[in-house]
Each structure stands twice: as C-alpha cells, then as structure tokens.
Amino acid sequence: MVIWELFSILTLTFSFNYKLAYNCTDFLELSWQKGCNGLLLILIKKDRHMKKKVVIVGAGTAGLSVMRNLHRKRKDLDLTIIEPSDTHYYQPLWTLVGGGVFPLSKSRRPMKDFMPQGVTWIQKAVATFQPEQNELTLQDGNKVSYDFLVVAPGIQIDWNKIEGLTETLGKNGVCTNYSKDVVEYTWQTMKNLKGGRALFTFPNTPIKCAGAPQKVMYLAEETFRNNKVRDKVEVKFVSAGGGIFGVAKYKAALEKVIAKRGINTLYGHNLVKIDGLNKVATFKNNETGDLVEEAFDMLHVTPPMSAPDFIKQSPLANEAGWVDVNKFTTQHNKFSNIYSIGDASSLPNSKTGAAVRGQGPVLVAQLLANIDGKTTDVKYTGYASCPLVTSRSSCILAEFDYDGKPMETFPFNQAKERYSMYLLKKMFIPFMYWHAMMKGYF
Numbered sequence: 001m002v003i004w005e006l007f008s009i010l011t012l013t014f015s016f017n018y019k020l021a022y023n024c025t026d027f028l029e030l031s032w033q034k035g036c037n038g039l040l041l042i043l044i045k046k047d048r049h050m051k052k053k054v055v056i057v058g059a060g061t062a063g064l065s066v067m068r069n070l071h072r073k074r075k076d077l078d079l080t081i082i083e084p085s086d087t088h089y090y091q092p093l094w095t096l097v098g099g100g101v102f103p104l105s106k107s108r109r110p111m112k113d114f115m116p117q118g119v120t121w122i123q124k125a126v127a128t129f130q131p132e133q134n135e136l137t138l139q140d141g142n143k144v145s146y147d148f149l150v151v152a153p154g155i156q157i158d159w160n161k162i163e164g165l166t167e168t169l170g171k172n173g174v175c176t177n178y179s180k181d182v183v184e185y186t187w188q189t190m191k192n193l194k195g196g197r198a199l200f201t202f203p204n205t206p207i208k209c210a211g212a213p214q215k216v217m218y219l220a221e222e223t224f225r226n227n228k229v230r231d232k233v234e235v236k237f238v239s240a241g242g243g244i245f246g247v248a249k250y251k252a253a254l255e256k257v258i259a260k261r262g263i264n265t266l267y268g269h270n271l272v273k274i275d276g277l278n279k280v281a282t283f284k285n286n287e288t289g290d291l292v293e294e295a296f297d298m299l300h301v302t303p304p305m306s307a308p309d310f311i312k313q314s315p316l317a318n319e320a321g322w323v324d325v326n327k328f329t330t331q332h333n334k335f336s337n338i339y340s341i342g343d344a345s346s347l348p349n350s351k352t353g354a355a356v357r358g359q360g361p362v363l364v365a366q367l368l369a370n371i372d373g374k375t376t377d378v379k380y381t382g383y384a385s386c387p388l389v390t391s392r393s394s395c396i397l398a399e400f401d402y403d404g405k406p407m408e409t410f411p412f413n414q415a416k417e418r419y420s421m422y423l424l425k426k427m428f429i430p431f432m433y434w435h436a437m438m439k440g441y442f
Contacts, residue, residue: 051078052371055136055146057126059083061437062152062342062356064114068440069364071116077371080120080144082136086111089180090433092353095212095389096426098177098186099219108180114438126153129314131335148337148367151316151323155208155343155351156308165301168276173298177216178208189298190220195232196297198224199281202239203304204270208343208351211386211398213237213302214244214254218390220298221261235263238283238294240270249406250388250398253415257390271301307344322346327402328379330363337370339363347380349402353433354385360442383407387425395421 054070054077056063067081093107115121124138135143157178159166168174170182175189190198200217207213217237224230237244237258244258244265245251258265266283269292273282281299283292306312312321316338323340324333327347332338341359343351358380365378382402389395394417399407408414414421 051076052147053078053080053145054148054150054367054371055144056081056150056152057136058151058153058342058344059085059088059111059114060152060154060342061353061433062154062360063150064088065356065360065437065440065442066150066152066341066363067119068114068116068438069360069442070367070440071119072440073364074368075118078120079118080122080146081115082122082124082126082138082144083111084123084125086123088114088438090430092209092433093430094177094180094183095209095215095219097183098175098216099389099392100187100191100223101392101426104180104184109434126310128310129316131315131338134337146337148371149339150363150367151311151338151340151344152342153308153311153344155206155305158205158304158306161304162271162301163273164276165274165303168274169301172276172279173296174274174276174301175298176301176303177212178303186216186300190223191227193224193233193298194229197234197236197295198298198300199294199296200235200237200300200302201271201281202237202241202302204240204286205304205306206351207302207305209386210350210352211245211388213239213300215389216300217263218257218261219392220300221263222391233297235261236266236294237263238266238269238271238281240268240286242267245388245398247398247400247404247406249415250396250400253396253417254388257396257417274299274301311344316340318346320346327382328362329366330359330380331366331370339367347382349382350384350386352384352386353437354399355383357437357442358383364442381407387421387429389422389425390417391422393419393422395425397421397424 056067059081070077071079087108088111090107096102097104124140127137127139129136135145137143170185173189175186177183177186198220200213202213221235224233243251244254268286269283271281272284279296281294281296307321311317316323318324323345325340325345326333330339330341341363342356349355362378362380365376369376385399387395387397396417397414401407
C-alpha cells in the first residue's frame with residue numbers, strides 16, 4: 001500500500017516539476033517597405049522602453065514564485081521586486097525544525113539565488129502606496145513607479161499583543177515555531193521536559209499555516225512518549241477557535257487523533273498574558289470575557305497576526321487591513337492594475353504556501369491578460385492544503401476549497417494518517433518548493 005502511495009506522489013512530483021512553457025523575446029513582423037518589391041520578413045526586437053513595468057512587493061513564497069513565473073513566461077516585461085531581506089526561508093519546514101527532525105539551516109537559502117538576471121531587486125522596505133499616481137514610496141523616501149503592481153509582503157506577527165510574551169519568549173519553557181530566532185528552542189523544550197503541563201495555543205486572528213499550532217503538539221506528545229514521561233505530562237490545546245479544524249472531514253479525523261493520544265482541549269479561550277517567571281498563562285473567555293489562568297511547564301505560543309502596518313494604513317486595504325482583492329481573480333477591487341495573493345491579501349481562505357500555488361497561476365493569467373488588453377476566464381476556487389503532521393511517521397493531508405469541500409489530489413482517503421503523506425511533507429514538498437515553485441513552476 002505504501003509503495004503504491006509513494007508511486008502516486010512520485011508521478012505527480014515529476015509531472016509538476018518538469019512542466020515546460022515556451023515564450024519568445026522576439027517576433028517576426030511582415031512589413032511593406034517603400035521602394036522594394038514584395039514583402040520582407042524583418043526581425044524586430046522589442047526595446048526596453050516599450051516594456052510594461054511590473055513591480056512586485058515582497059519576496060516570500062508568493063512574491064518570488066510570481067516573479068519567477070513572469071520572468072520565465074514573458075521577456076517583454078520590465079520586472080522589479082522589492083524585498084529588504086537577504087535570506088529566504090521555507091517556513092513550512094519549521095514544524096519539523098521545532099520537532100527536532102531538521103536543523104534550521106535546512107530551511108534557508110540566500111535571497112540572491114532567486115533573483116535572475118534582468119530583474120531589478122530593490123533591497124528596501126515599502127512605506128506606502130500612491131495608487132492614483134501608479135507609485136509607491138520606500139522607507140528611505142524614494143519613489144518607485146509602475147504600470148502594474150503585485151502586492152505580496154506576507155503577514156505581520158504581532159508579538160506585543162500578548163502581555164509578557166516578548167520578555168519571556170525563548171526561555172522559561174515559552175517557545176514558538178513561528179520565529180526563526182527561537183524555533184530550535186521548541187525542540188530543546190519538548191525533549192527536556194520531564195513532567196508537568198504542556199500547553200499549545202491558537203489565537204483569535206487569522207494566522208499563516210493554521211495547522212501548525214496542533215502539528216507541534218502531536219510531535220511533542222510523541223516525544224514525551226518516546227522519552228517515557230507521557231504519564232507525567234498533561235498535553236492541552238487551548239484555542240480561541242471553536243474546534244480543532246474548520247473542514248468537517250478532517251476535523252472528524254483529528255478529533256479521533258486527539259482522543260487516541262489523550263490530549264485535553266479548551267476552545268473559545270484566547271491567550272492574553274504570560275508570566276514566564278511563575279509559568280502562568282492567562283486566557284480570556286471569548287463569550288464572557290472572564291480571565292482563566294493555566295499553569296505550564298512548556299508553553300508553545302502561536303502569536304496573533306495581521307496584515308503589515310504599511311498595508312493597513314494604505315489606500316489598498318479593506319476595513320480589516322488586508323489588500324482588498326476579488327477572491328476569484330486576485331485583482332484589486334478599486335485599482336485595476338494592482339493584484340495581490342498570499343498572506344497579506346483579503347482572499348478568504350487558509351494562508352499557506354499550497355494556497356499560493358493555487359493563487360499564483362490565476363494572478364499571472366489575469367495580470368498578463370490585463371497587460372495585453374484581453375480578458376480571461378481563469379478563476380481561483382479557494383484551493384488550500386495543510387499537511388497535518390501527527391507524528392514523525394504519519395500525516396493527514398487536508399486539501400479543500402473556499403466552501404470547505406475536499407479537493408484531494410491522491411486516489412485514496414487523505415483524512416487517514418499515512419506514512420506516505422509524512423514523506424510527502426518531509427521530502428517531496430520541500431523538493432518541489434526549491435526546484436519548481438521557486439523557479440516559477442506552480
């Protein structure tokens with residue numbers, strides 16, 4: 001059975017990785033020349049000043065994959081990408097970094113490795129936008145003009161919204177997989193815990209990779225069993241949400257995992273304060289507003305998140321602060337030459353790399369049609385995916401659309417824990433990310 005499942009994975013991997021697309025930088029034009037008899041074929045190369053300028057804000061999964069795809073498909077575009085960081089991280093791997101499977105170094109590569117010749121890289125941060133003038137302003141005050149704009153700066157982690165978190169993060173048993181600076185402390189904490197209470201939180205805001213807060217919990221619980229201390233450790237999931245997962249099929253499967261593993265749950269409670277020295281976490285009841293204190297020996301925090309402040313405060317944002325786009329086309333609802341995908345967009349689905357893989361081809365198709373003065377029927381249906389790691393040898397692969405309807409890739413029930421799906425998460429998806437997606441193949 002596992003061999004057959006792996007064959008299915010390999011078939012789709014190579015099919016995905018070796019898709020080819022051919023585009024020409026030159027074109028032949030039939031032209032009538034005065035004073036000449038007949039038609040001449042003249043090779044005309046498009047000058048740079050004729051190119052449409054596309055500016056991309058952000059070089060995370062969304063920004064880089066769109067840039068590389070546009071660069072691969074259309075040499076007649078003047079591409080600029082704005083990103084201050086010098087390192088690119090494959091953040092989905094941090095679940096396994098925090099679980100002791102990989103070192104952090106496996107998740108990072110130099111940003112320059114993804115910047116092809118002919119693309120302008122502005123290593124600055126954006127301050128604001130002037131969409132009526134087709135301009136944006138950098139934090140150093142310089143302005144950048146564009147014909148078309150793709151906004152993909154990612155999500156902002158609001159560490160300061162939990163009282164006491166910044167003062168105790170990375171010590172006193174307080175850890176998180178959402179920071180490169182302390183993700184390896186998660187593994188140190190779980191492997192050294194000998195007894196007590198291990199709490200895992202989920203906030204009252206949208207977050208990137210909404211499955212990650214429970215994945216680390218399953219890996220920790222497995223670690224406690226492997227270390228022969230499980231009977232001395234209470235494992236508890238405390239979430240501001242109303243359940244373990246939002247899609248019914250996978251929710252039912254995960255509830256069985258929780259019951260089988262003896263994990264306690266408390267829903268409808270949001271983490272608001274941490275006293276690291278005394279190891280007490282304070283949660284607020286969503287309905288009553290009452291404060292509930294929970295003692296801990298290990299506390300894995302999933303911090304609240306939001307759109308970056310420079311997006312919230314810009315003309316591009318909706319009332320909630322996200323880039324205001326049509327959920328089917330990724331085009332801005334007010335400014336027709338602006339597009340957005342990824343974590344900062346208003347697209348109402350899970351904020352994951354797999355979602356970007358579904359959003360990216362739609363954005364590119366819509367953008368290129370706009371550039372060429374055409375229209376396209378290509379639409380985004382809300383596809384998202386979450387490989388829910390339940391141990392170092394099992395995973396549930398959740399795939400679904402806007403309506404919570406499963407959109408499964410493989411010819412078997414993906415709500416079942418499988419070793420093959422763990423290998424997909426551990427090996428095949430990272431391979432596809434670095435060698436296909438980051439080269440412009442969605």
